[in-house]
Amino acid sequence: MSHWTEVRPSEDFYRVLDADGRPLDDPPDVDEETLRRMYRAFVRSRAFDAKALSLQRRGEISIHAASTGEEAVSVGSAAALEPDDWCFPTYRQTAASIYWDAPLARTFAGLMGAEPETVAEHLDDESNPAVNFSPPYIPLTVNVTNAVGSAMADAFNDRDTVTMSYVGDGSTSEGDFHEALNFAGVFEAPAVTICHNNQWAISVPTHRQTAAETFARKAEAHGVPYDRVDGNDVLAVYEKSREAIERARNGGGPTLLECVTYRMVDHNTADEDSVYRDEEELARWADLDPVDRFETYLREAGVMDDDEMDRVAEAAEADVDEAVEAARSVPRSDPQRMFDNHLHGESWTERHQRAELRREGMGENPFVDFDGEGFK
Amino acid sequence: MSSGDVALDVEGDTERWNVVDAVRETLAQEMRRDDAVRLLGYDVGPIGGVFRATEGLYEEFGGERVIDTPLSENGILGTAVGMAMRGERVVPEIQFMGFLYPAFGQLMYSLAKLHERSGGGIEVPMTVRIPYGGGIKSSEYHSESTETFLVHTPGVRVVCPSTPAQTKGLLAASIRHPDPVMFLEPKRIYRGEREAVPTGEYTLSLDEARVVREGEDVTLLTWGAMLEHAETAADSVDADVEIVDLVSLSPLDVETVLDSVKKTGRCVVLHEARRTLGLGAELSALVNEYALDHLHAPIKRATGYDVHFPGHQTEDAYLPDAERAEHAIRAVMSYEF
Numbered sequence A: 001m002s003h004w005t006e007v008r009p010s011e012d013f014y015r016v017l018d019a020d021g022r023p024l025d026d027p028p029d030v031d032e033e034t035l036r037r038m039y040r041a042f043v044r045s046r047a048f049d050a051k052a053l054s055l056q057r058r059g060e061i062s063i064h065a066a067s068t069g070e071e072a073v074s075v076g077s078a079a080a081l082e083p084d085d086w087c088f089p090t091y092r093q094t095a096a097s098i099y100w101d102a103p104l105a106r107t108f109a110g111l112m113g114a115e116p117e118t119v120a121e122h123l124d125d126e127s128n129p130a131v132n133f134s135p136p137y138i139p140l141t142v143n144v145t146n147a148v149g150s151a152m153a154d155a156f157n158d159r160d161t162v163t164m165s166y167v168g169d170g171s172t173s174e175g176d177f178h179e180a181l182n183f184a185g186v187f188e189a190p191a192v193t194i195c196h197n198n199q200w201a202i203s204v205p206t207h208r209q210t211a212a213e214t215f216a217r218k219a220e221a222h223g224v225p226y227d228r229v230d231g232n233d234v235l236a237v238y239e240k241s242r243e244a245i246e247r248a249r250n251g252g253g254p255t256l257l258e259c260v261t262y263r264m265v266d267h268n269t270a271d272e273d274s275v276y277r278d279e280e281e282l283a284r285w286a287d288l289d290p291v292d293r294f295e296t297y298l299r300e301a302g303v304m305d306d307d308e309m310d311r312v313a314e315a316a317e318a319d320v321d322e323a324v325e326a327a328r329s330v331p332r333s334d335p336q337r338m339f340d341n342h343l344h345g346e347s348w349t350e351r352h353q354r355a356e357l358r359r360e361g362m363g364e365n366p367f368v369d370f371d372g373e374g375f376k
Numbered sequence B: 001m002s003s004g005d006v007a008l009d010v011e012g013d014t015e016r017w018n019v020v021d022a023v024r025e026t027l028a029q030e031m032r033r034d035d036a037v038r039l040l041g042y043d044v045g046p047i048g049g050v051f052r053a054t055e056g057l058y059e060e061f062g063g064e065r066v067i068d069t070p071l072s073e074n075g076i077l078g079t080a081v082g083m084a085m086r087g088e089r090v091v092p093e094i095q096f097m098g099f100l101y102p103a104f105g106q107l108m109y110s111l112a113k114l115h116e117r118s119g120g121g122i123e124v125p126m127t128v129r130i131p132y133g134g135g136i137k138s139s140e141y142h143s144e145s146t147e148t149f150l151v152h153t154p155g156v157r158v159v160c161p162s163t164p165a166q167t168k169g170l171l172a173a174s175i176r177h178p179d180p181v182m183f184l185e186p187k188r189i190y191r192g193e194r195e196a197v198p199t200g201e202y203t204l205s206l207d208e209a210r211v212v213r214e215g216e217d218v219t220l221l222t223w224g225a226m227l228e229h230a231e232t233a234a235d236s237v238d239a240d241v242e243i244v245d246l247v248s249l250s251p252l253d254v255e256t257v258l259d260s261v262k263k264t265g266r267c268v269v270l271h272e273a274r275r276t277l278g279l280g281a282e283l284s285a286l287v288n289e290y291a292l293d294h295l296h297a298p299i300k301r302a303t304g305y306d307v308h309f310p311g312h313q314t315e316d317a318y319l320p321d322a323e324r325a326e327h328a329i330r331a332v333m334s335y336e337f
Helices: A032-057 A071-078 A094-099 A104-111 A116-122 A142-156 A175-186 A216-222 A234-249 A279-286 A290-300 A306-328 A335-339 A348-361 B019-033 B057-061 B073-085 B101-111 B147-151 B164-176 B226-236 B254-264 B279-290 B322-333
Strands: A086-088 A163-168 A191-197 A226-230 A255-260 B014-017 B037-041 B066-068 B089-092 B127-132 B157-159 B181-186 B195-198 B210-213 B218-222 B241-245 B248-250 B267-274 B300-304
Touching (some): A032 A094, A032 A306, A071 A094, A071 A191, A071 A234, A071 A290, A086 A142, A094 A104, A104 A306, A142 A163, A142 A175, A142 B073, A142 B101, A175 A191, A175 A216, A175 B101, A216 A226, A226 A234, A234 A255, A234 A290, A290 A306, A335 A348, A348 B254, B019 B037, B019 B057, B019 B089, B019 B164, B019 B181, B037 B073, B057 B066, B073 B089, B073 B101, B089 B164, B127 B164, B147 B248, B147 B267, B157 B164, B164 B195, B210 B226, B218 B322, B226 B241, B226 B267, B226 B322, B241 B254, B267 B322, B300 B322
Parallel strands (some): A086 A163, A226 A255, B037 B066, B037 B089, B089 B127, B218 B267
Antiparallel strands (some): B014 B195, B157 B248, B210 B241
16 A cells, blocks of 8 residues: 655644745744745845756756755755755755755756866866865665764764755665664664655656655664655755754754655656656646745745845856856866776876877877887 | 785784684774774674674774764765765775675666766775675575675776685775775684784785795696695695685686796686586686686686585585696696697
8 A cells, every 4th residue: 555645745744834835833942044045046036046957958057966956955955954064965966955045056066077087177266165065976775874874973073064965755665775774773873864755766666666655764763863854845945954964963863854855857857757747736836836835935934025035036046157267267177087086096097098098188108109119 | 016915014923713712802993093994894893793793892993983873885885985084984884795796786876876976086095894704604695705796897996815814904905995895704714723923003905816826837726715725636636736816706816826837837717606607617718818828728617616505414515625626627637738
């Protein structure tokens, strides 16, 4: 029997705002500066995704996975971190690094296929975000195991730093997820794992992903505390993340948070979601859009008005445009860059292959060394 | 080209150690030297490892430096990478090479890749200790010699000692090195011959092959536990054999290999791994590409066969030994282009 339906999920999760964005109880205790930063991150992330999509359609970037519809998970959780904490994201948490002011130009340049050394060299004047972000991981769930190791290092050194990492619902089927949570539980690592349950792992729905009642409950097998949150309610995600982070920081060990949300767009720009899901389902989730709900809350709480929201949107557009221009200014990566940063020091093989590539680039025949002396 | 007995250049006291003593004493030395060195694995704690290579270390350094983990190779490598990213010098143990395969995800996705994909921004300094190889009459998956999987992986070093003194210098160098090092310990010689090993600190180059003995007629390329067969074979044949211990399987010290083959004109590779795409294939290709004019005979590979490692009644027939090496040497000596 399946406990899941992507169309109408059960709502047995923690929620601060109702479906329209009105507090269900007393308004949450979040300072206005944090609320504004969260909103700004939402808007910048949407502007970023829209621009990335258009760049992909024009062939300037090869592939992009957008966050549209599930930004509250990234923004709410990342906002609960403190400077010097660590964050191990995947490709779908750009909004988390945007909250902490990661330079957008670097992200665009990476999407444009520039080698990381080239990006660092030409966009090196931008400051790093206060929270330490690993490069986004592409292979699923590998990041969580590394994040737990990072948290173990903090525990062994009696540091009060917390490490956060992210998975999707599909990723909870990977061995790394269980290995990570098992280690986290055994070593009481200050590791907070956020699961975006966005209902789809490319085309495979949640009910084909697990027979467990919830994804959160998978933590039970590992002795790790868990909770389930409305992932389209940024304040709920923030509250529960803050609790988990505080507990971790105080030596209370790991937490798994399942954030129930929905991927409103294709898995990535190479996907075609109309093949496997219908309009009705999308429409229902569109009503729960995290940005709309948050806007309602901010307006009614008197934190922001329409004018200020318009200014945030204009600034986001301008920032994104400027970041794209900066990314475009990065020169094409020298092909020799592909040899950089594999091993420290040098080897005969690397020297030789670099020379072969150089000769090939000059239109020469690279195969003319018959005694191993030619390319030294 | 490096000289044979680098360790003997080190002044001071020596003690007679076998390879497993050298591993244990080097781990202790490095852990005393640097608080960031942590051991990670299962059974590495109070019992001291299934080969006793970590014996006594739990008592000296405690459970946060000598960490018994859940039974999960992928979990061990994955968490070790996270710790290494945060400045720890992690030395995980994979109990047997045949147990490495569940950890291939973390090996390929993060251990070997993070330094490169971060544009050099992230260091992953760790030394993965892996007892490997056959000849101890063990059970399935306990005798593997699949170093080719590692050599084919960019971003990791693969190092293999063949003597106690070398084990110490290479293991210390690996632990101190910023790169991830896959440190293959030939477990068949763990408790083999003892030799005088300097007790003071020293390191050996991770990049240099070792010319174990010089010769004029044929080059014998080998590493690890096969070295003793190479020496026996060299003593038994009617030829002046030059033995090169590769030491570093990745990256290879190609110059030492080519210089030797150019001098002798003949080459045999001796390894216990399967033949097809074993490291002998690469060595043979390198000699073919860069020293063909100097050859007087085809290169021959005295290796294991392309089968799963057999049961212990059969393993002696599978494993190359001095006799197989002698046959290969005599064959290439009998041929003249």
